[in-house]
Amino acid sequence: MKKVLIVDDAAFMRLTIKTVLEHNNFEIVGEAENGRVAFEKYKMLQPDVVTMDITMPEMSGIDALKIIRQYDSNAKIVMISAMGQEMLVREAIVNGAASFIVKPFKEEQIIYTIKKVVGE
């Protein structure tokens, strides 16, 4: 089972993503509510893939993406974006995000994207 770290400041989104992924045989190894915690947990848990919200307090998803990719250049990070954040997603892609999905997403969309990213 592939290990996933979920990063989002909204507990609701974390629960949603977690439920969907667990339902599709992914193992949720951790959750983080901002970029800082995400980086800490990434180092500790070494997940196969990270779902990363963009707008978060303390440290944004973009900054977290940058430092995680600096720490581990193979890190696979899927950005979870809201509508209208095109430029931020673009910045994330430039900085090595593996892919992205746009809220509100459907179950198959997120599963498909993450499976693709981890090469399943």
Add this chain to the structure above:
Amino acid sequence: MSKNESISEKEVEPVPQFMNEPMLEMYIFETTQMIEQLEQAILISEKGGFYEETSINEIFRFMHTIKGSSAMMLYNDIATLAHSMEDVFYFLREAKPTLVDYSQLSDIVFEGVDFIKVELIKIKNGDSADGDASGLIEKIKEFMTFLKSENPSGQSIESKKPETQQKYYIAPEKKITYDAKNFYKAVVYFEEGCEMESIRAYTIIHNLTELAEELFSIPEVGSGSDSDSELIKENGFKIYVRTNLSYEKIESFLQDTIFLKELKLEEISDEETFLSFKQTEGTNFEENEIKLPQVLENRISKEPINKEQIWKEVGNNAPQSVISVSVDKLDKLMDLVGEMVISEAMVTQNPDLVELELENFTKAARLLHKITSEIQDTVMSIRMVPLSTTFMKMQRIMRDMCKKLEREVELQLIGEETEVDKNIIEHIADPLMHLIRNAVDHGIEENEERIEKGKDRVGTVTLEAKNSGSDVLVIVRDDGKGLDKERILTKAIKAGLVDETTVLTDREIYNLILLPGFSTNENITEFSGRGVGMDVVSKNLQLVGGTILVDSTFGEGTCMTMKIPLTLAIIDGMNVKVGGSCYTIPITAIKQSFRPKAGECFTDPDGNEMIMVRGNCYPIIRLHKYFEVQTVVKEFHEGVLIMVEQDARMICLFADELIGQQQVVVKALPNFIKQTKNIQSLSGCTLLGDGSISLIIDIGGLTQYRTSK
């Protein structure tokens, strides 16, 4: 040319298929919480007359999250509304406009917040969130347009964004000689509904850069504009590549594209045809040339990130020290602690142990008792919530009222950190709101009238909370006109609530306003005075075992004191025996207990039994008579009198004997009993150490019964 494997084409259901109960609960919980924080942020900002950058950021983020979550739950009106407010705060954050009507902004945001609140209540009750926010959204858009026209400098932010991004592109090189000999044309179609097609296309270009020597596309992507996305949706994304790679390599690379629906890849035979595509498809060679994204390393070296420092900072991050637990679990825990308290009593007060010398057992039992009471205290403290959120809500109500009534009133908060059981808090918000509204609407005078009376122009309503024994007092005090005794009395007589001949104390007159069907204000306003008022307040409080006291000085102000028990679940009680039954009296109500001498009690002409204690006369209630229990103890000097007080009314209860003091867990009476027997003066029941059941007496009910008789 090939057709790509596509993601399963499932029918899109109206409700996301993975949504479940806990998710909905979490959605409601989190959104409610954010709405509350948001309100506070706005209130604080409004008081200061200015929105701090941190508040703007915070509000922006809340709106952003609400938008995302609501969209996931398919509550589209909430999502769109939150989106429009997010836009406003995005503008405030980025453009830092100087000319902002903050009061209007607050009004609009509050209106939006109220809309979301109403929808949340609907959702909570299982109704569909069918509110229409379009008018409101329109209003916000208008405000936004106005804001932009007032602050034209802010408009540059739209164009500013892409500009900064352009830096990461290298301009088309003037004259480069290419040596790659393979040319391809690819058309990529994305899955419908995958969103942000232009950025998806950009991702391909970004990844292809390393493999291609020359690369251009139609449309040129990178600005992330919606028109690009539309174009791609309609015609597909066309890519022209010059590369050394084979057809298979390029194909497999493009096949890997996420959300790829269809790929058309063809080889272009020679350079000329390739270049002709440039000219025919694109309008201008130079302009249409895609600017290649620079490699990642360049970007990093431009903006060096100090790894050490960031990692150090990150390392300092303390582990999470607060977790949220569902109230259900806490209720369950509380129940279990209650059971434990009972079982402890069952063990230590076991009838089998009576009159045995058990030194070691007693020691162990004492230790057990110590620990159980500590657990009990801890569990109770977990359930305690400060009143501050409830008080904050009152600030909001106050603000709205003052605006509507065009009256300046200040709300003073004292002791908002006082903590009360979670369940109780929910029950006092409504009564409190009512009291505040009454105070502002009926209590405080118009500003001019106040000046005439020699008072401060601005009225003050004080909201105070403090602990008093096992109760919490919540006091609403205003410095308004006070209650008019005469008017209350006339009104009460007219309404048939009291007899004309009855002589009442001041306090009793004030308490008349708590009776159903009483309202002194002839003018019904939007906020209060519909005839259902204070009696609802008092009923609501009774639900949680609370009471309300009214005090007032005419011309100087009114003071309403709500007395609420800290917690409902476990109380200190005195067990008394009446015949074969056992009753529990809350310790807090007991003033004293004593055995009267024979002949000390007397009977008044109406046949009511009384006793004189220290010069005061107290009515007596025989519990065996009241509850219709058989007992042999019928003479006062054979039993015991317990003097109890509630709402400044004192009575004496007559019981056979005292059994002893004990902590008891309050359990609601089963519905069956409620239906078959008159339980007006019982607030619940409890289990005793020996396994028998004791009924908990509601002193308030008894005192009222006696006074009304």
